[in-house]
Amino acid sequence: MGIDNTDRTLASNRLVFEVRRDMAAYRRFRENFELVMGEYGLTEEEKEAWRTLDLKKLGDLGVHPYFLPQISRLFHGGGYNHNRSEACKAYAASVLAGPAGDQ
Amino acid sequence: MGIDNTDRTLASNRLVFEVRRDMAAYRRFRENFELVMGEYGLTEEEKEAWRTLDLKKLGDLGVHPYFLPQISRLFHGGGYNHNRSEACKAYAASVLAGPAGDQ
Amino acid sequence: MGEIVLTIALAHAPGLTGWLDQAPQDQQQRLRDGYQEMGRIVRAAKPDTIIGLANDHILNFQFDNPPNFCIGTADIWHGPAPWFKDWLNVPDYTVKGNRDLAHTLVREGDRAGVRFAYSDSLLFDDNWSVPLFYLTPDHDVPLVPIHMNCILPPLPTPAECFRVGEVIAEIVRTRRPARERIILMATGGLSHDPGGPAYFNVDEAFDRWFLSLLEEGNPQRVLKEATIERMKQAGDGGTSELLAWIAAMGAVGGRRARTICYEPAVELRCGMGGVVWEMA
């Protein structure tokens, strides 16, 4: 884990990069993310981690850590992103194995 | 002059870069290079140097030296590019103020 | 010759605009007061242009070819980028660029041995949106944004970043019109760890140590002690945004920083605050 574990060639990194830059791509991702994962050439291991929002696994595979809370926000929304928000709780549940709001 | 004088923001540099990469862009450039120069936003000073194939001037303005013989080849062709070829002679006449073949 | 009339460095975490109401009341107040005080200092300096230095957050720097420094060359900028609007909760804004200054930095950087990438289509997120909301709420001061690679290893070294600041200052001094007034503004840090195990922590001890180091006015000591390793220990995923501060420090010589405010803002998931170097 950590930024030093980033794999710049990993398809998941390119996917996160691009959907945040383009709202049309983001909507398309939300509507059919299986299709989009296929287009980006994610491995089965990556796809399964996306499906279960296993952010820890995605980090282990080489997704940049900065993207992990953003992936949570891709699914849970980014507004009012405080520590007890759905996006933060999903992040904490996956990466820290405990709810964030308790800290 | 010299590679240290290169201006990476100069429109002429982008023009050379792109026409060599794309034969359709190259043909378009050959057919109407005034139009293309306008599209790339060349200054009047750059345009005049292109019109007169004043390679020395283009170098002074910040075109990368490596591009100068290539600009000559854009107009005079690149085949059989020996020292007495038209492309080399035009280069020599402009930059060295003397025919290359004599050296 | 132009002049850097003020150098400033401040944290830009999105909670400051997005969910500040979640922080304790007294901390909210101190942060608002501090950031507004920095705004007064910035506007009092009557800048013609702000040159900004901030982490790119891998929003514009692509994985296949990330530069370390990229100068925004557009005539006009729009923020925030769409996907970040609800996160940041700031009004949409437009701010002028300064293409002539930006191109000068690119060209003269090359000659000074510092490579700046350049782009006229940078997307803005919290890196500029949060600081500008407090410092120039009318968005009436042109901005030349310099995006940096602070989080995608290998990172530029503190010495390389410092050198960038030195070169920027030298270019402003020697290659710009007389009496042009420039503010150098670094944004990023302090301790935080977006996406890492310390996501919900702040390393207050590190932050106070780092600020005290800047207050000493000994840049060589900062370069020696504020290593990337040390930053990462204080929050692997984000603290190295302080490389932007170190770049800014390259422009201040031996001047001492003055801390305007600091709060270990756990609810904002970031050590928040800022310093100024008065350049007179």
Added chain:
Amino acid sequence: MGEIVLTIALAHAPGLTGWLDQAPQDQQQRLRDGYQEMGRIVRAAKPDTIIGLANDHILNFQFDNPPNFCIGTADIWHGPAPWFKDWLNVPDYTVKGNRDLAHTLVREGDRAGVRFAYSDSLLFDDNWSVPLFYLTPDHDVPLVPIHMNCILPPLPTPAECFRVGEVIAEIVRTRRPARERIILMATGGLSHDPGGPAYFNVDEAFDRWFLSLLEEGNPQRVLKEATIERMKQAGDGGTSELLAWIAAMGAVGGRRARTICYEPAVELRCGMGGVVWEMA
């Protein structure tokens, strides 16, 4: 663990395929003999893949964000790029890439502190087309091309280039399958000045000095003496392509280079020749 079974460095100027008939007869013959001898040495090493290092000629590296090193990650490559076909006068060719090796270099480079950009759509000009024509005329050895910035200042320093070669060798040794046989091939140089005042000259004295330096097997001395300044004096616009040779040298330790051929080929507007480092 993989193995670098041969390191080779050679000039790639387009006249060698485009207008060699313009050189004096005896020089033509010596160049053909020398390059074919290098081809025999390459094929005798039975490589699985060639990792190439060569100047990009500003054909793929864009002015707004030129990297210093860019690894080609495609499964297959085609050359030469259309605009260069009549110039180079070589048959169109296709050569396999090695995506797995290329990705390994990118990932492990990051971890070793060396940034490689990557691309699966590099255009090829003389940098690969001329060497491959002589070394592997059947184009049957996969190539991982690494394009370098050798001519767009600021250039990577010789020490940085040398480090890149060290890191490539280390990655091949520690991160690749057992018995994978790699050739490291640098192309570029020797003295030439495309687009500069010495366009029609060759600096034979520099070239012979540089070759003799490589023959000594003292890399520290090469780094100290073969500076970019010195290269530019021998031809401002192109001689610094020898940075590719210096990168390759990072993989050879204290081994001595053996010069296979050298000709001050004025008609080709370039000092032409090549060296090998036998790695056994």
